[in-house]
């Protein structure tokens with residue numbers, strides 16, 4: 001029995017037994033299509049269909065949205081999502097596709113929307129039938145998020161929205177968007193309001209979604225243009241002018257510091273060959289064993305061995321630091337561990353993937369789908385994607401500022 005299982009209440013133990021039992025009989029198996037490394041790189045409709053079908057069946061079995069009330073499509077349980085996540089991870093299920101919906105939109109809607117809107121949108125969000133995207137970033141509003149220029153103008157019971165969003169992950173598949181925009185040009189922070197917008201049904205009514213191609217060749221994010229898009233006032237979350245406060249609920253959950261646990265499945269290897277998993281130092285060691293350098297295994301090269309040990313030490317330190325999250329006396333500030341986690345994890349994984357380049361040597365120039373590419377080119381793809389991870393959810397430089405100023409109490413940067 002694991003540590004987590006020992007702490008289960010009787011209700012949680014019963015729920016865990018249900019999850020184990022269901023998962024044993026309902027693993028979806030491997031897809032016929034190639035899955036991207038994460039949901040934010042989904043661009044193939046067949047890959048999306050496979051993952052949506054998996055999310056729907058896990059939802060129907062009560063493992064997604066367990067802690068949301070039943071009237072809003074949830075399971076009506078308490079503190080059970082983490083248990084479902086642990087069991088899905090253990091069963092090595094595929095990852096879930098509606099990551100922005102579950103991780104950011106759902107808690108924001110739950111805490112700030114009218115009840116009829118919660119009942120309308122949350123069930124299909126949690127089941128994964130409706131994919132959601134996040135319309136925060138603009139060409140001039142990324143790190144300076146409050147500099148929103150997309151403008152919503154009141155027109156009776158509606159709002160008319162004009163503007164330009166960018167880096168909008170999954171917008172090419174999304175039915176809905178969480179949207180931060182300006183409703184008052186004279187007040188930077190109190191002039192913002194927050195809406196949920198049915199973007200798919202507005203595609204021929206003023207919304208244009210333009211996919212952007214990443215350096216991996218995949219489409220992950222998009223530009224989204226609003227040209228006089230009409231949105232019902234009931235889709236506004238909280239008061240007019242309270243958008244910044246609502247956005248803080250979204251960002252707290254995006255950074256893993258919100259009160260609602262995000263449904264998270266995953267753990268299914270993307271390849272039959274588990275050594276193609278690209279964030280594990282053990283997979284990297286396996287790669288080194290398989291690759292030749294100067295006529296012998298790369299794992300025998302003292303320089304490579306040294307780098308492998310260095311990264312292993314960092315990964316061990318990272319894991320030990322994570323254990324502090326469970327010790328209340330060490331968590332005086334709710335952002336301390338989540339901000340550290342994002343910073344350290346994204347940079348460590350990037351360095352780990354960079355070592356794979358060295359191990360692969362000349363073969364690292366071969367790309368995905370090249371039959372001679374080591375581990376199907378996954379390490380290279382992961383290394384390229386790793387740069388986005390140090391920027392998404394707030395650039396790491398900005399995270400360092402927040403850690404310094406808000407958590408450590410250092411003077412504000414100019």
Ligand SMILES: Cc1cc2nc3c(=O)[nH]c(=O)nc-3n(C[C@H](O)[C@H](O)[C@H](O)COP(=O)(O)OP(=O)(O)OC[C@H]3O[C@@H](n4cnc5c(N)ncnc54)[C@H](O)[C@@H]3O)c2cc1C
Pocket residue numbers: 040133134135136137138139140141142143144166167168169170221387388389391392393394395396397398401
């Ligand atoms: C993979 C990926 C997915 C994304 N998905 C979404 C999405 O779905 N929805 C969405 O709204 N946005 C999304 N984004 C956008 C993301 O939130 C922004 O890219 C990010 O907030 C940085 O903003 P920016 O790109 O405008 O860069 P800028 O803010 O222009 O920053 C440029 C550089 O300046 C540095 N910098 C800026 N200000 C400071 C400062 N005060 N101190 C020190 N350094 C500073 C930054 O760290 C960065 O290196 C995504 C980004 C990526 C990479």
